[in-house]
Amino acid sequence: MVDPRWITFIIVLPCLVGVLDASAGDADPLYRDCVRECETTGCVRERCFTNCKFLLNGSSIDGPWYMQEPLFLHWRQWDCQSDCRYHCMVEREKERAAVNQGPVKYHGKWPFRRLYGFQEPVSVAFSALNLAMHFHGWLSFFILLHYKLPLKQDKQPYYDFTGLWHIYALLSMNSWFWSAVFHSRDVVLTERLDYSSAVALLGYSLILAILRSFNVRDEAGRVMVAAPLLAFITTHILYLNNYKMDYGWNMQVCVVMAVTQLVVWAVWAGVTHHPSRWKLWIVVVGGGLAMLLEIYDFPPYKGYVDAHALWHATTVPLTFIWWSFIRDDAEFRTSNLIKKVK
Structure with missing residues (x-):
């Protein structure tokens, strides 16, 4: 079953977007002169930065080692260059x-305004809300299985996809967590964690889509489906992190997995007689409409709300419906399995 985050091409946004260094804004001579002067003087007009007393490698310009830049600033990368830019x-x-010119991108990103130190505060907030929605969905799923539905004699649920959904929930919450961190501050480490988490969730969602739609229940069959895909996903993540962060190749991989997953679930939703298949259609159609937000990429309103932030907002209700479908599926299959046992 496809996560709202993955059922459209937008799901591959973390795979598609690379931070570039050749946008219109940072090519502007006036901007470049401002940054150059700031890194020399430590000031932009009347605003000066104490961290510009240190070199970009963290060593002190005019003091001993104990006067070096504080570790928490160095970790968050709020160095002189970042503040100057x-x-x-x-x-x-x-x-x-002032001369009626619209905003332009700087280093591949729209000009966002920081809020309490967060680089893209609205996207951070909605990423955190999506994480909370997945946690709520997972918790309600767990309560349903272990406290509301009948259990086997060994106290295990009848639903034969329980463990797979637990793994899915953990990967989803991990992915949204690193999405929030990445939007808080875009550096190499947070970018790699966000990309890797997104690819891992996308790949696992594809595996789960195949297993559930084809009702693969025996362990040998599951291993045969999952093993080659897990090997490829792991190799791809290692390639991105240890060899080359190839945005183009990553885009192709993510698109293929996303489209394959979408086709699998679209066909399954069309042929199944599942009583809650309409919820799946809502998620599919809703995710497709949400894709328009990414196609129509516009600058952030008041420096805070852009198309990507609105896309994060649309996944919140879709996630609620998605977990509702998963719970319905657990009830439906449990009921059928009990009937077969009797």
């Missing part, structure tokens, strides 16, 4: 707005 961008956008 951000505040020069803000000042340059003010100048462009």
Whole structure:
């Protein structure tokens, strides 16, 4: 079954987007001059930064080792260059707005305004909300299986896909967690964790789609389906993190897995007599419409809300419906299995 995050091509956004260094904003000579001057003087107009007393490698310019940049600033990468780029961008956008020019991208990203240190606060908030929705869905699924539905004599659920959905829930919450972190601050580490988590969830969702739609119940069959896909996914993640962060290749891999998964579930929803298949259709159609938000990529309103943030917002209700479908599936199959036992 397909996660709302993956049922459209938008699901591959973490796979598609690479942070570029040749956008219109950072190619602007006035912006470049501002950054160069800031890194030399430590100031943008009247605003000065204490961390510009340190070199970008963290060593002190005019003091001993114990005067080096604090570790928490170094970890968050709020170094002199980051602050200079951000505040020069803000000042340059003010100048462009004064002459009725629209915003442009800087280093591959729209000009977002920080809020309490968060780089893209609205996307962070909706990523966290999606994480909470998955946790709520997983918890309600667990309560349904172990406290509301009949159990076998060994106290195990009748539903034969229970363990697979538990793994799916953990991967989903992990992916949304790193999505929130990545939108908080885009650095190499957070980017790789977000990309890797997204690929892992996408690949596992494809495996789960095949197993559930074809009702693969025996362990040998599951291993035969999962093993080659898990090997490929693992190799792909290792390739991105240890050899080359190839955005183009990553895009192709993610698109193939997403489209394959979408086709599998579309066919299954069309031929099955599942009583709650309409919920699956809502998720599929809703996710397809949400894709328009990514096609129509617009600058962030007031520096905070862009198309990607709105896409994160649409996945919140879709996630609720999705977990409702999973619970319905557990009830439906449990009822059928009990009837067969009797």
